[in-house]
Amino acid sequence: MRPIKSLTALALSATLGASMLSTVVLSAAPAGAASSLPACPTSALSKASGTVNIDFWEAMTRANETALEGLVANYNSSQSKVHVNLVQQGGYDVTWSKWQAGLTTGGLPAMAMIGDSNLQGAVDSKSILPVQSCINATKYNTKTFLPRVLSYWKVGGVQQGLPFNVSAPIFYYNTQAFSKAGIAKPPATLPELIADAKILKSKGQGTMGLKLDAWHLEAWLATANQLFVNNGNGRQSRATSSVFNTSTGRSLFTQLKALVGSGNAGTNPANGASAYDNLLGIGAGKYSMTIDTSAALGTISQLLGSGQYPNVTLGVAPFPTLKANPQGATQAGGAALYISNKVPAAQQAAAWNFMSWLDSAENQATWSTETGYIPIRTDAASTSKVQTYWAANPGYKVPYTMLSTGVTNNATSGAVVGPYDQVRIAIANAENSMYTGGASPKTALSKASTTVNSIIAKYNSRI
Incomplete structure (x- = not known):
């Protein structure tokens, strides 16, 4: 869901936003359109020596935080090339305020979970590597993703962030x-x-x-x-x-x-x-x-x-x-995962490796049954894990049905x-x-x- 920010955090965000606009060259494109995309440096990960450590700023709490910690632990133990440091920020508002501050301090993570309301702001900051670049470079298959979920974070024909924790x-x-x-x-x-x-x-x-x-x-x-x-x-x-x-x-x-x-x-x-x-x-x-x-x-x-x-x-x-x-x-709500273009190429590649792993059908099945966020892929929804869980807990299927049915257009994709x-x-x-x-x-x-x-x-x- 799109959370309403605390007034304090909003004031901070507005103040930071104004100052950032005076120091960062912003895009005047309609909503993120691009005639050409920057390259996704996927080869930098294989060329890196040793383990590539990346910070992941996230905003989950309670049961959702526990579920995310489990997924990160599974990823880190499944391979040795990338190690993800989970950094809890306390909410989408705090994450975005810190991201804006990092535009001048240089203190940005390799990837962040950014709330849906900050999509245009992320594009305008010119601080992100559109995930479309990595989708193209790795031929990542998004055909089983729910169209309306993808469409929220796709503007100007470009997938800016990769949907992950999606709600209704x-x-x-x-x-x-x-x-x-x-x-x-x-x-x-x-x-x-x-x-x-x-x-x-x-x-x-x-x-x-x-x-x-x-x-x-x-x-x-x-x-x-x-x-x-x-x-x-x-x-x-x-x-x-x-x-x-x-x-x-x-x-x-x-x-x-x-x-x-x-x-x-x-x-x-x-x-x-x-x-x-x-x-x-x-x-x-x-x-x-x-x-x-x-x-x-x-x-x-x-x-x-x-x-x-x-x-x-x-x-x-x-x-x-x-x-x-x-x-x-x-329309979809929640957040997507973004890659910072302000970190070394190996970290950008590592961030893509991790977030594409997070959005696998298996991991989306685990994530959705432990949280209430929807499985954003049809092949995740059709797994025995999800089907069994929905049979016992039919309420969890409700938001999935809402986002997987009906028309997808500008009105239903969200503003x-x-x-x-x-x-x-x-x-x-x-x-x-x-x-x-x-x-x-x-x-x-x-x-x-x-x-x-x-x-x-x-x-x-x-x-």
Whole structure:
């Protein structure tokens, strides 16, 4: 999922970003297009004497961190040419802030796990070796990768990062509460969710936990097959303005305000100490349903397995769309793996060797069953390990089905925006102005659009 960054980290990122733009020559290409690609120095690894050590900056926690540590240990023990040092950064926001700082200090790792919202920023920094170069050089086969997953990180016809930890927003609910309220199945649409929230509250079974995650606007627009920003979501040429201030956007904001205003939903921020109140509230009985990232499945399963929440039986369902039979589809979230072009050639080659190993069908099968991230390859999904796990834990299959079905186009591939973190803050602030400030949905959405346009214009003026 695309995490909303902490305000502190965002401020740091914005400050660093402005200073970096004054010292680093940035690309003015639409979104990463390139007429020719730099070479991937694959031969440098075989020519290197001894073991090539590389640092890998990552951002996992809890069950996901444990799973990644296991994969890295397996890789290091399987061969002696490359040794990967896993360096936990504490989140995507911290990773990106440190990457920006490293553009001037020179302290960049060979590879990093960079959040989806920083795709354009990574391209503009001119500090990455597009993985397309290595895909071409090694004839790496991506035919079994899910098209929509690849398409998110492919801009200008170039695969910039290699997808790895990919997630989707899903619907979590307490089946015990639904049963007691007489609700037979989870909601498939937002109007059904609103109706269920009213019933649940009237039956004393809790309400909806609504995280103030600006990614939800993008996700709902994608399922409606609508763009978030202009110029093909920033994929045909660089985005210059938002395009979400439409009847669809206003309808969404109107429904969300009614949901919260009725008292049938409670809100919590998407960052800080209260970021998981929507999920913890299910355990406490305050809430009976919420929307959050599928990447949390592994950790949630761990907590429920401890027996401390006997009143909760977890149900997982697809992200409720705006309408039945949606014309669009769910967009991917999470992060991709990037290679730094600021390290020696042998380290660049070593980074490619490791990340291509991580994305093998076998390792993707292991990764997905231990975390909740989706297997991004069809041949990983078809392994006996995944099929057996899904049979016992059907919730884990839900996000895979969401990302492997439906149309793949500019709307569903996700937007490419340079100052994405600031854009998301503007949208989250607009949503909150409806819930706590009394703003009308029309006014809140219009304000968000105007602010986002200003943020994008300011960023683009510096490149």
